[in-house]
Each structure stands twice: as C-alpha cells, then as structure tokens.
Amino acid sequence: xxxxxxxxxxxxxxxxxxxxxxxxxxxxxxxxxxxxxxxxxxxxxxxxxxxxxxxxxxxxxxxxxxxxxxxxxxxxxxxxxxxxxxxxxxxxxxxxxxxxxxxxxxxxxxxxxxxxxxxxxxxxxxxxxxxxxxxxxxxxxxxxxxxxxxxxxxxxxxxxxxxxxxxxxxxxxxxxxxxxxxxxxxxxxxxxxxxxxxxxxxxxxxxxxxxxxxxxxxxxxxxxxxxxxxxxxxxxxxxxxxxxxxxxxxxxxxxxxxxxxxxxxxxxxxxxxxxxxxxxxxxxxxxxxxxxxxxxxxxxxxxxxxxxxxx
Amino acid sequence: xxxxxxxxxxxxxxxxxxxxxxxxxxxxxxxxxxxxxxxxxxxxxxxxxxxxxxxxxxxxxxxxxxxxxxxxxxxxxxxxxxxxxxxxxxxxxxxxxxxxxxxxxxxxxxxxxxxxxxxxxxxxxxxxxxxxxxxxxxxxxxxxxxxxxxxxxxxxxxxxxxxxxxxxxxxxxxxxxxxxxxxxxxxxxxxxxxxxxxxxxxxxxxxxxxxxxxxxxxxxxxxxxxxxxxxxxxxxxxxxxxxxxxxxxxxxxxxxxxxxxxxxxxxxxxxxxxxxxxxxxxxxxxxxxxxxxxxxxxxxxxxxxxxxxxx
Numbered sequence: 001x002x003x004x005x006x007x008x009x010x011x012x013x014x015x016x017x018x019x020x021x022x023x024x025x026x027x028x029x030x031x032x033x034x035x036x037x038x039x040x041x042x043x044x045x046x047x048x049x050x051x052x053x054x055x056x057x058x059x060x061x062x063x064x065x066x067x068x069x070x071x072x073x074x075x076x077x078x079x080x081x082x083x084x085x086x087x088x089x090x091x092x093x094x095x096x097x098x099x100x101x102x103x104x105x106x107x108x109x110x111x112x113x114x115x116x117x118x119x120x121x122x123x124x125x126x127x128x129x130x131x132x133x134x135x136x137x138x139x140x141x142x143x144x145x146x147x148x149x150x151x152x153x154x155x156x157x158x159x160x161x162x163x164x165x166x167x168x169x170x171x172x173x174x175x176x177x178x179x180x181x182x183x184x185x186x187x188x189x190x191x192x193x194x195x196x197x198x199x200x201x202x203x204x205x206x207x208x209x210x211x212x213x214x215x216x217x218x219x220x221x222x223x224x225x226x227x228x229x230x231x232x233x234x235x236x237x238x239x240x241x242x243x244x245x246x247x248x249x250x251x252x253x254x255x256x257x258x259x260x261x262x263x264x265x266x267x268x269x270x271x272x273x274x275x276x277x278x279x280x281x282x283x284x285x286x287x288x289x290x291x292x293x294x295x296x297x298x299x300x301x302x303x304x305x306x307x308x309x310x311x
Numbered sequence: 312x313x314x315x316x317x318x319x320x321x322x323x324x325x326x327x328x329x330x331x332x333x334x335x336x337x338x339x340x341x342x343x344x345x346x347x348x349x350x351x352x353x354x355x356x357x358x359x360x361x362x363x364x365x366x367x368x369x370x371x372x373x374x375x376x377x378x379x380x381x382x383x384x385x386x387x388x389x390x391x392x393x394x395x396x397x398x399x400x401x402x403x404x405x406x407x408x409x410x411x412x413x414x415x416x417x418x419x420x421x422x423x424x425x426x427x428x429x430x431x432x433x434x435x436x437x438x439x440x441x442x443x444x445x446x447x448x449x450x451x452x453x454x455x456x457x458x459x460x461x462x463x464x465x466x467x468x469x470x471x472x473x474x475x476x477x478x479x480x481x482x483x484x485x486x487x488x489x490x491x492x493x494x495x496x497x498x499x500x501x502x503x504x505x506x507x508x509x510x511x512x513x514x515x516x517x518x519x520x521x522x523x524x525x526x527x528x529x530x531x532x533x534x535x536x537x538x539x540x541x542x543x544x545x546x547x548x549x550x551x552x553x554x555x556x557x558x559x560x561x562x563x564x565x566x567x568x569x570x571x572x573x574x575x576x577x578x579x580x581x582x583x584x585x586x587x588x589x590x591x592x593x594x595x596x597x598x599x600x601x602x603x604x605x606x607x608x609x610x611x612x613x614x615x616x617x618x619x620x621x622x
Contacts, residue, residue, distance in 0.1 A: 035593075035618075116494060118431035118590045118616055183427060186584035273497040276587050279429045282346075284621030305429055307346075307621050310595030 002308075003100035004288050005060035009049030012289040020062065023096055023104035027075040030107045032087060035311045036123035037098040038066040039288075039295045039304040040156070046093075047292070055094065064098035065090055067105075068113055068122035070311065078107045086113040086311075088267075090126035090258050099288060101309055111263035114270040119311050121277045124156070124303035129266045129275075130256045132161040135211055135233045136168070139252040144169030146208040149200070149225060151218055153189060154180035156303040157235065159278040161211050162187040167274045173207070175200055180301055183278070201225060209233065223247040278302025313619075314411035315599045316371035320360030323600040331373065334407055334415035338386040341418045343398060346622045347434035348409040349377040350599075350606045350615040351467070357404075358603070366405065375409035376401055378416075379424055379433035381622065389418045397424040397622075399578075401437035401569050410599060412620055422574035425581040428588065430622050435467070435588045435614035440577045441567045443472040446522055446544045447479070450563040455480030457519040460511070460536060462529055464500060465491035467614040468546065470589040472522050473498040478585045484518070486511055491612055494589070512536055520544065534558040589613025 003020035025031040043063045045051055068088040071081050081087065091098065091105040113122045136142045148165045152158045153174035165172050166188035174189035181192045193200045201221040208230050210222045215237035222232055223243055231250040232239050239251035269275045280301035283291040285308050294300050314331035336342040354374045356362055379399040382392050392398065402409065402416040424433045447453045459476045463469045464485035476483050477499035485500035492503045504511045512532040519541050521533045526548035533543055534554055542561040543550050550562035580586045591612035594602040596619050605611050 116587075116589045116591070116613060118429055118593055120429035120431045121590075183582065186582070271494065271497070273587060276584060278427045279432075280427070282429055282622035286621075302427060305622075307618075310597075310618050311593035311616075 001101035002285065003062050004064070004285060005062050006047055007060050009047065009052060011048075012292055014047060015289045015292065016060075017286050017288065020060075020100065022102045025073060025075050025104040027077040028106055028108070029075045029104045030078060030081050030087070030110050031072045031074070031102060031104050032067060032069040032089070032110070033072045033102055034067050034069045034098055034100060034308040035119035036068050036308055037064045037306045038124045038127075038156075039291045039306060040065060040127045041295060042093070042127070044292045044296050057094070062096040062098075062100050064100070064306075065093055066123050066125075066127045067091065067098040067103060068119040069309070072102065074107070081107060081110060086119070087111065088113045088122045088126055088263060089260070090130055090256070090263070092258055099285065099306070106258075109258035109260055111260045111267060114267040116271045117277065120282065120305045120307065121279060124277045124279055124305050125160070125266055125270070126263055127256065128156045128160050128303060130259050130262050131157050131235055131254065132164050133262045133266065134254045134256050134259075135235060136161060136164055136209065139233045139254050140209040140231050142168050142170055142209060146170045147173065147206055147227075148209045148211065149173045149175075149204055149207045149222065150189075150211045151175050151222075152213050153184045153187070154301050155213065156300070157213050158211075159184070159187055159302050160275060162189050163275045164269075167269060170209075173200075173204055183301065187278075212236065212239070223249060279305050281305070282307060312412035313596065314373050315375070315596060316373050317358055318371050320358065320363060322359075323603055325358060326600045326603065327371075328597050328599065331411065333413045336384060336386050336415040338388040339417055339419070340386045340415045341389060341392050341398070341421050342383045342385070342413055342415050343378060343380040343400070343421070344383045344413055345378050345380045345409055345411060345619040346430035347379050347619055348375045348617045349435045349438075349467075350602045350617060351376060351438045352606060353404070353438070355603045355607050368405070373407040373409075373411050375411070375617075376404055377434050377436075377438045378402065378409040378414060379430040380620070383413065385418070392418060392421060397430070398422065399424045399433045399437055399574060400571070401441055401567070401574070403569055410596065410617070417569075420569035420571055422571045422578060425578040427582045431593065431616050431618065432588045432590060435590055435616050436471070436577055436581070437574055438567065439467045439471050439614060440586075441570050441573050442468050442546055442565065443475050444573045444577065445565045445567050445570075446546060447472060447475055447520065450544045450565050451520040451542050453479050453481055453520060457481045458484065458517055458538075459520045459522065460484045460486075460515055460518045460533065461500075461522045462486050462533075463524050464495045464498070465612050466524065467611070468524050469522075470495070470498055470613050471586060473500050474586045475580075478580060481520075484511075484515055494612065498589075523547065523550070534560060590616050592616070593618060
C-alpha cells in the first residue's frame with residue numbers, strides 16, 4: 001500500500017511517500033481502508049522528535065492519527081463492525097498511523113462515521129473533537145451559562161470548541177484575528193477579541209473556563225481573567241499548580257486518548273447540525289509535506305484534510 | 312484523462328470508464344482539475360434519453376454537472392481566476408460534463424469554492440443549490456414569514472431548500488419519511504409530515520409556496536393547500552396553468568442554468584454557517600454506475616458525491 005513513513009526524527013524532508021506492507025489486523029482489530037486523514041500538530045511534533053521521551057517508537061513510523069474510511073475486514077473477535085461500514089477514529093498513537101491506504105485499529109477505538117458529512121469532513125473531527133470534548137466536558141465540567149474564553153478560535157480545535165461550548169449553553173468569548181472574526185462569529189461566539197490589536201486580559205473578567213491551546217505568554221495572561229475557582233485547561237503546556245493556587249483557581253492538562261464513546265457523541269451532534277467541521281485546506285497524500293508545513297505555520301483556518309483513497 | 316462517457320442512450324451499463332482527451336479551454340474558459348462531482352437526477356435522465364428532444368448532443372457524452380476543483384489553466388481573456396484557485400461550478404449542460412479528471416468551463420459560470428468546506432461538500436452544492444435558490448427566491452419571491460411546503464425535504468435539493476427558506480425567515484413545513492425526520496428537523500423545519508403515514512393535503516393549509524420536486528399525484532394534491540394567490544413551483548413537471556387558475560393560485564416551472572452569482576451567494580451562506588451540505592453517500596468515479604443507481608432509487612439522503620481526483 002501507499003504510505004508516508006519517516007526513518008528518523010527531523011524536518012519535513014523526512015516524510016517519505018513509499019510502498020509499505022498492509023497491516024495485519026489482530027483478533028480485536030478492524031482493518032480500515034483510509035479515505036481521508038487530517039493533520040494535527042502532534043503529527044509534526046512526533047516527526048521533529050519533541051515527544052520521543054514519551055512515546056517509544058521503532059522506525060520507520062507511519063504518522064497521522066485521524067481517519068475516516070471503510071472497513072475492509074475485521075478480526076475474529078470483532079462483532080460490532082463488518083466489511084463496508086463507514087467508520088472514523090482517532091487510533092492509538094503508538095501503532096502505525098493514518099498516513100496510509102490501510103490502518104489496523106482496535107475495534108474499541110472505532111465509531112460509525114457521521115452519516116450526513118463526507119469522509120473528508122469526518123476525517124477532520126476525531127482528534128480535534130475528542131480534544132475539545134475532553135477539555136470542556138471532562139476536565140472543566142462545562143455547564144449552561146458558563147463564561148468560557150477560547151483562544152485561537154478559528155483553528156482546528158478552537159472552531160470545534162466554540163461550537164461545543166455553545167451546544168452546552170455557555171457564553172463564549174473567542175480570540176482570533178480580524179480576518180477570521182466573521183467565521184468565528186458564525187460558529188456562535190458571543191464576543192470576539194482580535195488578538196493582534198486588543199489585549200484580552202484587559203477586556204475579559206469573571207471567566208469560568210479558559211481553553212488554552214497556545215501556552216506560553218497567553219497562558220500566563222489568562223490566569224487573571226478567571227473567576228475564583230475558575231479553571232484553566234491547557235492542551236499544550238501543563239499549567240503551573242503554584243500559579244493556579246496563587247489565583248485561587250484550578251487547572252488541568254489534557255493529552256487525549258482514543259475514545260469511541262466521544263466519537264459517537266460527536267457524530268450525533270454533527271448529524272443534528274450542532275457542529276459543522278471547518279476545512280481550511282486540502283492536500284493529496286503525496287503532498288503531505290506541504291500539509292504539515294501549513295500546520296506548522298499556525299496559519300491554517302479550521303482543519304487540514306489529506307485525501308488518501310476513494311470512498 | 313480518466314472520464315466516464317456514454318456512446319448511446321440507455322441503462323447504467325452505458326457508463327464507460329475510459330481514457331478521453333483533456334478538453335482544450337477556449338479564450339473565455341477555465342480548465343478545472345476535478346476533485347469531486349456529484350450525481351443529480353438530470354445525469355441519468357440524459358443517459359436514459361429522456362431529454363434528447365431538448366438537448367442536442369453528439370456522442371460520446373461526458374455526463375455530470377456539478378464540480379469542485381482547482382483551476383489548472385485559464386484562457387487568455389480570463390482575468391477573474393488564476394491557476395491554483397479553488398472553484399466550484401454548475402457548468403453548461405451542453406458541453407462535456409464533470410464525470411472526468413478535467414473540464415473546460417466558461418469563466419462566467421465559475422465561482423470561488425466556499426472556504427470552510429471540503430471539495431467533496433462543495434461539489435454537492437451547485438446544481439441543487441441553484442435549483443433551491445431559483446425556486447424559492449427567483450420564482451416564488453420568498454419573504455419573511457411565508458409558509459412554505461417543501462416535499463422530499465431530506466433529498467439533495469430539499470435539504471438545501473429547507474435551510475434556504477429558514478435563512479429567509481420562512482415557516483417551513485416539510486414532508487419526509489420517519490427515518491429522516493430528525494435530520495430534516497435539524498435543518499430547521501418547523502413541522503414534519505411523514506409522507507408514508509400521513510396525508511399532507513389534509514393537514515396543511517394557507518401555504519404561500521409549494522416546492523414540488525416530485526410531480527405527479529403529489530403535485531395534484533398540492534394545489535389545495537395553497538393560499539389564494541399562493542404559488543406552486545415545480546422542478547419536475549410543468550404545472551397546469553388551468554389548474555393554477557382554478558385554485559386562484561400561481562405556478563412556475565424551473566429548469567436551471569449556470570449561475571455564478573448565485574454560487575457566490577451560496578458560498579457566503581455556507582461560510583456563515585447558514586447552510587450545511589448533507590452528503591448521504593460517496594463513490595469513486597469508477598463506481599459511477601452504483602452512484603447513479605442510488606440516485607435513480609430515490610432513496611438517497613442528501614447528495615451523492617463522487618470523488619475524482621486529489622485536491
């Protein structure tokens with residue numbers, strides 16, 4: 001099968017488009033023929049070697065952890081899926097990834113694809129959608145009427161987080177650039193802050209939940225907007241426990257795992273029109289280096305989808 | 312290039328996947344590399360020969376009149392597009408169609424693709440979207456507060472018509488089957504009628520606009536639900552002028568033309584979250600016969616997308 005592998009940690013030139021063996025599904029696995037995948041920052045963070053202490057890989061590695069596709073075959077212990085089913089997944093990051101024509105995934109990490117959107121759109125959802133869910137619902141316990149500050153709201157995770165927070169009845173304050181403010185408004189944000197010309201920390205107060213997808217200075221400035229007992233949840237830099245205590249606030253750090261139950265919830269929200277995936281760019285698998293370059297630039301709107309096979 | 316052509320009118324077995332010459336763009340044309348197309352009933356109506364009196368073709372014919380793709384080159388008189396632009400179109404039905412890797416289209420029939428959705432989703436919009444627009448806005452002059460009856464609301468045209476009518480402030484009564492009622496509700500319909508178990512003509516009155524995509528008996532029964540001076544607009548059977556007069560109503564028949572201005576309006580609505588394309592099934596170009604068979608069955612939900620090339 002066609003796949004993209006890396007033989008060493010390094011730059012985009014490590015991404016090698018080549019033939020690789022089709023994975024052999026185990027008894028509990030589903031072999032999925034990949035129609036589309038999408039790029040997440042974790043893809044190039046792994047490629048650069050930033051996570052090599054955490055993640056014990058053997059080269060060559062197939063990157064990519066988002067997939068929408070069609071079940072090709074199932075292991076003998078698998079009863080919930082059959083060949084031909086349209087499915088999507090954020091698979092185990094320690095196994096071979098989704099930059100490939102086929103991937104073998106534990107059936108417990110697979111869910112039925114949302115019925116009303118294309119594979120391209122479905123491939124944009126799993127990792128970013130589970131992340132938004134884990135931050136807002138599991139870590140922060142978002143509830144009706146909460147004031148939520150979402151940084152980088154036009155990005156892949158941010159664009160879903162705004163919609164999920166609105167679906168849960170929250171009041172959403174979103175930071176983005178002026179050129180994306182109309183899009184973010186259309187996702188349901190109640191207030192938009194242009195991060196290039198305005199200082200959110202001087203404009204926002206009494207926040208219940210800060211969704212931090214940027215870390216660094218933005219995370220530091222975010223403590224002061226929180227209500228007493230508010231929570232800052234980061235997906236990039238673990239927040240300091242000392243700072244949280246000094247601000248009479250709580251904090252959490254989220255690093256997501258595969259979660260088919262959340263994928264099922266997300267599919268229901270998509271099919272009910274509560275969440276629409278935002279696709280900002282699309283590439284062929286052979287152009288994966290360009291797709292990763294766009295992700296690394298931080299300038300992509302919504303998600304970057306990579307087309308792999310026909311549906 | 313790979314293309315699907317027919318050499319005679321007839322069944323699905325006429326659909327021949329083969330090599331064909333890349334079209335030569337004229338001075339006012341844009342050559343588009345096709346990423347995705349979608350199936351419309353007109354495709355198989357032409358294939359069957361139902362429209363042969365109206366449409367003077369020479370065989371072989373490349374079918375298909377919806378496209379989302381990337382500009383490959385432009386004719387020397389074209390200034391509004393350049394190679395690399397992401398575009399979508401419902402091209403001239405008398406030229407070679409979109410079941411192919413490349414299509415040459417008059418630049419005046421082309422618009423920029425909505426920025427926030429995938430090519431697969433964008434390819435589902437042009438023909439069905441222009442149809443919904445021409446019926447509701449151009450033919451019926453829909454206005455805020457109008458009561459609109461939309462038949463077959465879970466279909467490719469109906470699912471867009473419901474959303475467009477709601478975006479214009481109408482009250483929408485939609486017929487569909489029980490299994491698709493949740494979807495149609497999610498599109499914004501105010502009332503749902505299960506056409507299998509309920510008789511719409513006994514339940515609905517005082518309608519300003521009937522959107523008829525079924526013709527026949529449904530069209531006949533639709534006259535009686537109209538308000539005085541209400542309008543029945545059909546996209547399948549020209550309504551009888553005598554019947555309209557007998558019911559003190561108006562009627563119109565819509566057969567759409569390419570319309571880049573409407574495509575621009577639709578792109579704005581999509582990017583603003585007012586319209587979401589509903590994709591019910593996806594096929595590879597080599598499976599075009601299966602895609603047309605599903606369309607002919609009348610059982611597809613939303614649109615049937617066909618993936619042609621990489622983005």
